[in-house]
Amino acid sequence: MHRLKIALVLDRFGSRFGGAEAYGVALARELARDHDITVFAREYDRGCDLQLPFVSLRVWSRWPGWIRVGLFAWRARQHTRHGFDIVHSHMNGWCGDIEVIHVTPVRYNWHVRQLPFLKRALSRVSLRVQTYLSLERRRVANRPAHRVVAVSGLIAEQLRQAYGDSLICPVIAPGVKRPRPVAADARTQVRRELGWSDRDRVCLLVARNPLRKGLPTILKALALLPPHYKLLVVGGRSLAQDFLRKINDAALSDRVRLIDTTSEVERYYTVADLYVHPTLNDSFGMAPLEAMSFGLPVILSPAPFCGFAQYVEPGHEALVLLHPEDAAQLAGFIAQLGDDPVLRAALIQGGYRVVDRHSWVDVARRYLELYDEVLAERVQVKSSP
Incomplete structure (x- = not known):
């Protein structure tokens, strides 16, 4: 595979921010050995030992959370639609060629899981809930040169229940590496x-x-x-x-x-x-x-x-x-x-x-295989009459 230009889209970049962010950092560390990674995020941890090109996608913090997420998704799309071989997203939205889902799907929470009648009814007129549902629907929509990935079998099953068996969702669980030896004392x-x-x-x-x-x-x-x-x-x-x-x-x-x-x-x-x-x-x-x-x-x-x-x-x-x-x-x-x-x-x-059984090298290899599939499909789409 030739050297790829990859846009990596996350909320924040740095292992200290949480599991999804740590997943992104560890994956980027492996991919950056052979490919060019640009990070798009609200924040980049200055203490992170992995320094990559960074584009800040800050959104005014006083907006409600659902508006911030919507604006972030729109800005991410505008910044990554040109100039990259692969857009690899860990955020709700529609910018990614690869969309990695780390949390319980929004549709599963509101349409599958048991809820009180009034709470479910109010969700149908809630701008907040409908914004999250709309972003996720666009995120998982079936289209050429696009893959949805779940980080666990549990998330994959919830996606199947929420969107049906037609959503083919490979599972790529997090990896880990053996730590360096520490001083005896x-x-x-x-x-x-x-x-x-x-x-x-x-x-x-x-x-x-x-x-x-x-x-x-x-x-x-x-x-x-x-x-x-x-x-x-x-x-x-x-x-x-x-x-x-x-x-x-x-x-x-x-x-x-x-x-x-x-x-x-x-x-x-x-x-x-x-x-x-x-x-x-x-x-x-x-x-x-x-x-x-x-x-x-x-x-x-x-x-x-x-x-x-x-x-x-x-x-x-x-x-x-x-x-x-x-x-x-x-x-x-x-x-x-x-x-x-x-x-x-x-x-x-x-x-x-x-x-x-959980190596980051294997995780990166599986994503590179998906990149190959996406790039091949993109060529087919362009060459079809």
Whole structure:
């Protein structure tokens, strides 16, 4: 394949912003080895270690969210319609040759999922809902030289239910890479900074919105465990602080440390003993996959609450809860991992097997195959009478 000019369209570019953004950064890193990538986004993380040509698509922040999304989609289309071999979009809109869907489809939420009658009826006259539906409809519309990609089997199934079997949607799940070795004393040093010792059992949660990813359930579970079990939350610090304030339990809060969103998450994976992910809504779940790459045993929600659960063998590669709000079962799983070194070792090895099945090199290869298909179809369309 010759060197391609690729427009990569995202909301924000930087791993610290969330799973979809981290997916875009990791994919761009692989593609940029052999192709020219230009990023179109509202914001580019200055701390990102991958620096690419960037076009800012900022929209006035005081507009309502649905207007901002619509304006962003229109501006993205205007900026990318000429000068690129491939437009690869991770945003709602119609600019992409490749459209990657990371979240539950809008149509699934409003037309498939069970809703109260009044809420469904009002959605039909809501400019906000109708704007999102219109953007998504254009995004997934069947047309030559165009592909819709889901990041998990869960999203692909929701798209099928929302738009019918005619929507052919390949699944390209996120990848992960093995981390670089860290200094032998790094774990102890960071634990001291947090006020913890090597004897403490540290649970980790990495999330831009910790409440959605199960923080209330984790805290209930922590309250059922001995005091040497601690919780480290990375991301969404203000949300977590407000929640801790509301529960008003000083003894429990003292066992919790909150770190604001950071691009240096790796140092906190090395501090933890296990990763907890009782999420209420995750189309995939990149954080537990990354945790596995750092050798952490993982506890997570079942599908459909967590799409990543479809990619692991329960009991062998991760511990999967029956329900994300079952604090007693979560506490039991955490205690098992603290007391049973054989189970812990087995899950660590199982996690490494999952990591080996999710390579960013393979992810990039699959997208390049789709690019080939799109470019070939484009030639056919142009040559047809």
